[in-house]
Amino acid sequence: MPKLRVQTEEFDAGGELNLFTQSQFGMGAVVSFSGIVRDVTGGLQSLEIEHYPGMTERAIESILAEAVSRWDLGDALVIHRYGSIPVGAPIMMVATAAPHRSDAFQAAEFLMDYLKSRAPFWKKEVTRQGADWVAAQDHDEDALKRW
């Protein structure tokens, strides 16, 4: 059964991946992705992530259900943080387990594309000069069209 955690606490992406991998039975492939706060412009201190409690869980569960119906998946994991996250810290991770790697890779990419623009999270960049909301990118919306 897919697992979902929405939390403020930092998590250990490597440890989570090991636990996820060890809990599988009969799966030939595990794929994982971790997103990390990156200072693109120089001067970023942290990200403030706001979310919509309730809808966040519903939206991600529906994305997970869609992934399970489209690919031959044994399991999936989504962890997404909210609150204040410093540069270099993990924001989120996705892991998929499948009998074959192609399903695991495709489902992980599908989950990431949908989490970016269909899960109700909003990022604000905090710098010494102030804070500003991150604008959604057209290419993130376009990425959904391939599915």
Place this chain on the structure above:
Amino acid sequence: MKLDVLYFAWLRERIGLGQECVETNAETVSDLVEELRAREDRYDLAFSDLASVRVAVDQELTSFDAPLSDAREVAFFPPMTGG
């Protein structure tokens, strides 16, 4: 009817609150937006560019022409930036 109306990210900041209970007879999301815009400048400003606003009714993403019959919760927010 009474609706819980929620605002997130810069909509929350421009309007100055995250959640309020609204008594309305609006039939669609668009009607509700018009009612809110007529209230005060801060609402009018927040909803001035609807191309950059998304809406969820009862926690499901929908469009501005969606009906509000049976709705309990309406949320307005900018395009999502998760992941």
